[in-house]
Amino acid sequence: MDSTYSMEERFQLRIDKEEKIEARDWMPDAYRKTLIRQVSQHAHSEIVGMLPESNWITRAPSIKRKLALLAKVQDEGGHGLYLYSATETLGINRDELIEQLHTGKAKYSSIFNYPTLSWADIGAIGWLVDGAAIMNQVALCRTSYGPYARAMVRICKEESFHQRQGYDILLTMCKGSEAQKEMVQDAVNRWWWPSLMMFGPNDDASPNSAQSLKWKIKRLSNDELRQRFVDATVPQAEILGISLPDPLLKYNEKRGQYDFGPIDWDEFFQVVAGNGPCNKERLAARVKAHEEGAWVREASVAYAEKQKNRLLSDVAVA
Amino acid sequence: MNDWPLYEIFIRSKNGLNHKHVGSLHAADAHMAIQNARDVYTRRNEGISIWVVEAKNITASNPDESEALFDPAEDKIYRHPTFYKLPDALKHM
Ligand SMILES: [Fe+2]
Ligand SMILES: [Fe+2]
Numbered sequence: 001m002d003s004t005y006s007m008e009e010r011f012q013l014r015i016d017k018e019e020k021i022e023a024r025d026w027m028p029d030a031y032r033k034t035l036i037r038q039v040s041q042h043a044h045s046e047i048v049g050m051l052p053e054s055n056w057i058t059r060a061p062s063i064k065r066k067l068a069l070l071a072k073v074q075d076e077g078g079h080g081l082y083l084y085s086a087t088e089t090l091g092i093n094r095d096e097l098i099e100q101l102h103t104g105k106a107k108y109s110s111i112f113n114y115p116t117l118s119w120a121d122i123g124a125i126g127w128l129v130d131g132a133a134i135m136n137q138v139a140l141c142r143t144s145y146g147p148y149a150r151a152m153v154r155i156c157k158e159e160s161f162h163q164r165q166g167y168d169i170l171l172t173m174c175k176g177s178e179a180q181k182e183m184v185q186d187a188v189n190r191w192w193w194p195s196l197m198m199f200g201p202n203d204d205a206s207p208n209s210a211q212s213l214k215w216k217i218k219r220l221s222n223d224e225l226r227q228r229f230v231d232a233t234v235p236q237a238e239i240l241g242i243s244l245p246d247p248l249l250k251y252n253e254k255r256g257q258y259d260f261g262p263i264d265w266d267e268f269f270q271v272v273a274g275n276g277p278c279n280k281e282r283l284a285a286r287v288k289a290h291e292e293g294a295w296v297r298e299a300s301v302a303y304a305e306k307q308k309n310r311l312l313s314d315v316a317v318a
Numbered sequence: 319m320n321d322w323p324l325y326e327i328f329i330r331s332k333n334g335l336n337h338k339h340v341g342s343l344h345a346a347d348a349h350m351a352i353q354n355a356r357d358v359y360t361r362r363n364e365g366i367s368i369w370v371v372e373a374k375n376i377t378a379s380n381p382d383e384s385e386a387l388f389d390p391a392e393d394k395i396y397r398h399p400t401f402y403k404l405p406d407a408l409k410h411m
Contacts, residue, residue, distance in 0.1 A: 022381070024378065024380075024381050025381050026381075026382075071361075074361070075361070078357075078358050078361070081343060081358055082341055082358075085341050085342045085343060088324070088342075094344060150341070151341070154340075154341070158362075297321075297322070297346075300322075300345075300346035300350060301321050301322070301346050303346065304346035304347035304349075304350065307347060307349070308347070
């Protein structure tokens with residue numbers, strides 16, 4: 001290529017041509033840093049996201065529901081691993097990433113700082129929270145960084161079952177007693193707005209978005225994704241026969257999309273800042289699991305060492 | 319976890335196909351890497367065989383040398399069958 005271009009310009013040309021960037025390719029420092037922040041935050045969200053749902057594994061109403069929920073939560077652990085691995089290709093190691101999560105330096109999706117009060121919450125999470133995550137992740141399958149894009153493709157294949165199992169829980173409850181239907185409505189009332197917040201601040205309040213879009217780390221803006229989610233979700237709520245807690249929600253004939261009310265960003269920033277209902281509990285559970293698992297990690301290393309020595313002494317005898 | 323080496327994971331989805339790189343994970347040794355790869359990468363019948371290779375044992379070509387390595391192939395169009403024009407009368411070859 002023409003040597004009159006700077007490294008940055010050549011990089012941008014590759015991006016503009018839809019070329020994927022791979023781990024050992026040259027990339028601007030800011031591109032690397034942005035990715036490390038975004039992908040690790042995504043990884044942390046998968047892992048912390050297991051906590052609100054694990055709350056209900058032992059209390060699932062049937063063995064079928066329990067198996068499905070276990071499988072879903074196990075998937076989320078796998079998603080965390082794919083994304084940690086993708087982050088590590090950018091030159092940061094796993095211990096640093098875990099450290100950042102446990103010390104609060106790194107964020108995870110704020111949605112997981114809300115409590116799961118009833119079984120209907122598990123349905124609402126699958127339908128709305130996984131639904132919102134899928135909207136975001138489908139777009140990220142085309143992200144410019146190869147390892148991140150490949151992790152996303154793998155994750156998207158697994159996600160659609162998550163949303164369906166959630167919706168199926170709600171469908172079943174909505175066909176049940178009045179009390180069950182009320183539980184669904186209550187759960188949806190509580191999860192609707194936090195789900196819309198998952199897409200992040202409005203575009204005009206999201207200063208880094210433009211650069212991320214230019215580098216094709218993000219493929220769609222926060223507001224575009226949020227609109228798509230609302231448009232996809234409203235008809236699903238109608239089939240359930242429940243309402244969404246927004247008096248301004250209305251189909252706009254002219255736009256061919258739904259209008260919806262303003263989001264309470266004060267609440268969002270409060271939760272991000274650590275003042276949500278479950279922030280402390282979630283982080284404490286994470287740190288506890290890590291610390292209590294230390295002996296397993298140590299034992300695995302000791303066992304691997306022993307096996308290696310045994311192999312060596314076998315060779316010596318032979 | 320610093321002690322746990324990184325393994326690259328390759329999965330054969332079914333007999334007759336190549337093992338294909340699917341991702342990586344940390345494990346105490348190769349045996350554990352296979353067990354973990356099974357749990358992480360084959361929960362939905364994605365594979366019937368797993369290879370694990372410690373990442374440090376892979377030697378990769380340098381992306382900065384891509385042009386020198388791969389561009390020479392670009393102008394050798396005579397290596398492709400479409401380079402050769404066949405008479406219209408010839409139906410199959
Ligand atoms: Fe996930
Ligand atoms: Fe999910």
